[in-house]
Amino acid sequence: MNQNTITSISERQTLSDQVFHDLKEAIIKGDLAQGSKITEDEIAKQYGISRGPLREAIRRLEGLRLLVRKPHAGTRVVTLTHSMMEEIYTVREALEGMSARLAATRMSDDDIGELHQLLKKHESTIDQSQGKEYFQREGDLDFHFRIAQASNNQWLMDLLSSELYQLLRMCRHRSSQTPERPLRALQEHKQITEAIAQRDPELAELLMRRHISGAWKIVKDILDNESIEKDTQP
Amino acid sequence: MNQNTITSISERQTLSDQVFHDLKEAIIKGDLAQGSKITEDEIAKQYGISRGPLREAIRRLEGLRLLVRKPHAGTRVVTLTHSMMEEIYTVREALEGMSARLAATRMSDDDIGELHQLLKKHESTIDQSQGKEYFQREGDLDFHFRIAQASNNQWLMDLLSSELYQLLRMCRHRSSQTPERPLRALQEHKQITEAIAQRDPELAELLMRRHISGAWKIVKDILDNESIEKDTQP
DNA sequence: TAACTATAAATTGTCAACAATTAGCTTTTA
């Protein structure tokens, strides 16, 4: 977690920008645990900067809902509760549904071609790395990111990629823990891509929404089981 | 809705919070013109504070997309372009559609009763104050705000009330400029309320989305006409 | 022992001075 990890390229426009990006990654990767306190002095020393720029970064992360601040009391890393995850998936369903709808009209033929190629790559990845959940997760987000881009709506893209997706990445519980899931997801991705290729906005939106609400049901089950384990084990 | 009501009393938790709320109102009300530059020294003196807390407030407003910053160059009030408004209405359609869908299931009977009362009040307001667009606008937002609340989804509420609605309030162009519009809108509000009262999520979402995309078409026409006037007149 | 108060320590909030960068202006040169 030292400042010398992969932080490196951190566009060094300003210290505030740097520490903003670095902290963001640290939170998403879990280097800063959920619910843990952000002690300004401590973090500032860690990054070798003063508290001024750090506080500005904190305020921006607060805006992204990655940090929660209580005036005078302190700032903590957000805790992803069960109900919060449900809320996020609900918002995501609405936004990505719209995203897919727009993509069906606006995505270029070339980009649709690339989408097909991406799916092929995913297919072979699933065959090989049965257990490597990480790549599957990133691949999944990659697919969704491209559709968000194709919506050609800056707001949609921003909300999804710089807010919701980050929070999803924070949630370590992979929906791919069940071995059938990746294949199922791939099938659904194919269907969505097909609807876009056929320029059918209604269908694209319908399938995307079904895809996401389905994903939530899986995640929800996993979370439920975990909380039961936690209640009975310790 | 706490932070958006009577900001005047600026909850004086911290200076940063105060100036955040005050600046937000100033931007929304147009006291700070769109595209105008935020000179830190100037604003700081104006509020009688130092630049530290001000800069924190600026970063938060940046997160709300009310300010746009260029490193080392300065910060400006966002300019609501035609295409940006279209993007906002698109996002709004997705989020409010979902909001209405959830409200149909989750809104309490009491709250539905209050919603009916609100509509009655609007009806009488329309009869009386034919021209007073301001109240009609606020009444419209009030209706939408209540449905967002009924969704019982903190994320939806936040995104809508503390981001999108603020930007809509910045857009001075009232869709009620055409005299038929307020009545039409009221009718649509009644239909949506009815769908919620009948606990019909599908219909509630459908009607809400239609309502918002219809509103955008009106606004769009107004904006188009204005830009034509601007091109030919000066 | 439990609860309450008061004090001390730790942490956040604020400030004013200083450093770094950019934008605009003047001057120089082809």
Next chain:
DNA sequence: TAAAAGCTAATTGTTGACAATTTATAGTTA
């Protein structure tokens, strides 16, 4: 005249010290 280079002024970025508030601790009392 036009373009380029260098300088000046204005603005943003950063810092460390100081003030205000909260939390933890210890001591007192019922």
